[in-house]
Amino acid sequence: MSDRVVVRIPASTAHVALVRAAASAVAVALDFTYDRITDLHIALDEVSSRIMATSARSACILEFVLEPDGKGLRVHAGGDAPSREGIAFLTDWSRAILGAVTDEMDVSLNGGRQSASFRVSNR
Amino acid sequence: MSPLSARQRHPQLPKAQVRGLFLKLRKTNDKGIRATLIVSHLGLVEYLARRFAGRGEPMDDLVQVATIGLVKAVDRFDPEREVEFSTYAAPTILGEIKRHFRDKGWGLRVPRRLQELSLRLGPVIARLSQDLGRSPTVAEIARVARVSQDDVLEALDSAQAYTLASLDTGKSEESRPIHERVGDPDEHLEALEALLFVGSILQRLPARERRLLELRFFRGMTQSQIAREMGISQMHVSRLLSRTLTELRIVLQEDDGEDSRPRDGEERG
Numbered sequence: 001m002s003d004r005v006v007v008r009i010p011a012s013t014a015h016v017a018l019v020r021a022a023a024s025a026v027a028v029a030l031d032f033t034y035d036r037i038t039d040l041h042i043a044l045d046e047v048s049s050r051i052m053a054t055s056a057r058s059a060c061i062l063e064f065v066l067e068p069d070g071k072g073l074r075v076h077a078g079g080d081a082p083s084r085e086g087i088a089f090l091t092d093w094s095r096a097i098l099g100a101v102t103d104e105m106d107v108s109l110n111g112g113r114q115s116a117s118f119r120v121s122n123r
Numbered sequence: 124m125s126p127l128s129a130r131q132r133h134p135q136l137p138k139a140q141v142r143g144l145f146l147k148l149r150k151t152n153d154k155g156i157r158a159t160l161i162v163s164h165l166g167l168v169e170y171l172a173r174r175f176a177g178r179g180e181p182m183d184d185l186v187q188v189a190t191i192g193l194v195k196a197v198d199r200f201d202p203e204r205e206v207e208f209s210t211y212a213a214p215t216i217l218g219e220i221k222r223h224f225r226d227k228g229w230g231l232r233v234p235r236r237l238q239e240l241s242l243r244l245g246p247v248i249a250r251l252s253q254d255l256g257r258s259p260t261v262a263e264i265a266r267v268a269r270v271s272q273d274d275v276l277e278a279l280d281s282a283q284a285y286t287l288a289s290l291d292t293g294k295s296e297e298s299r300p301i302h303e304r305v306g307d308p309d310e311h312l313e314a315l316e317a318l319l320f321v322g323s324i325l326q327r328l329p330a331r332e333r334r335l336l337e338l339r340f341f342r343g344m345t346q347s348q349i350a351r352e353m354g355i356s357q358m359h360v361s362r363l364l365s366r367t368l369t370e371l372r373i374v375l376q377e378d379d380g381e382d383s384r385p386r387d388g389e390e391r392g
Contacts, residue, residue, distance in 0.1 A: 035258035038361045100340040
């Protein structure tokens with residue numbers, strides 16, 4: 001049985017708290033420290049914010065895949081709308097934040113849609 | 124030598140002079156006048172912030188937040204109106220303090236049980252962090268606090284949410300003139316000056332928040348390490364980080380002309 005958890009939310013900042021809650025529950029099961037749970041929240045907030053900031057206005061759903069990998073949690077996040085042209089998906093500031101709170105970070109563009117993957121270890 | 128009171132360090136200007144300065148500010152947009160107006164009202168800021176002392180937030184946080192309210196009031200005040208600036212500014216400053224207590228975006232009313240547990244967990248986390256030499260896990264916190272892991276998680280999540288009902292019952296001292304109520308030393312002038320004079324977004328933050336971001340994101344320190352370095356609790360570091368990043372995100376995106384604000388109610392599909 002896979003431990004993979006998929007969460008789909010309306011593309012609004014208020015609903016991102018639901019993803020944070022789901023991620024917290026998974027993180028507790030993986031024995032994350034309090035520090036790392038907060039880091040996980042910061043990463044989720046930042047990535048969600050960038051997807052919403054850079055996707056076309058028709059974006060309505062954000063999808064998060066939470067995948068435990070033994071000593072941490074891998075997260076894949078994306079929206080259902082193409083990216084807006086002329087806006088960088090990650091700003092320098094976003095990169096600084098994500099670089100500090102995640103262990104691995106990757107962004108990709110598929111079918112005009114930006115997505116991000118990151119991993120946060122449990123301590 | 125006894126410390127100077129806010130009133131002594133930032134004497135309140137006569138009403139007529141305040142009005143004159145505002146009229147000049149609106150014509151010239153002079154930063155020096157703006158700074159003078161702000162500094163001369165720091166006593167009001169401290170008085171209003173003090174009304175919310177003892178409600179779980181450090182006084183210096185409250186003063187910083189209240190100062191942001193003052194800056195907004197100075198920028199928005201219309202001197203042509205027949206109202207004194209302090210009368211106009213007080214609700215703006217109070218609004219900023221109350222907003223600080225609110226869990227933005229959710230407005231949750233946190234059950235008393237969780238509020239109390241949240242307060243109880245702060246020292247537990249601090250002690251465990253010291254004993255373990257690292258941030259504790261939720262399981263470890265739960266074991267020492269003798270509560271369930273779910274309770275710990277709920278309490279930690281709720282640590283940023285405060286109820287407003289109790290805030291509105293702040294001590295009322297309006298019957299006394301403001302100049303009699305202002306009190307202790309102000310340590311935020313430096314942060315305020317940064318807010319006023321430095322252009323970049325980061326430089327507009329209070330000094331402590333800037334330092335927090337620097338330690339976490341540019342020096343790679345963990346929250347536990349930052350808590351030790353800055354002499355505040357880890358929960359407080361977490362709360363400050365979360366709040367500062369949320370505020371920065373909004374400001375940065377507004378500056379970029381991007382729109383990532385909640386799209387609730389927006390036509391979809």
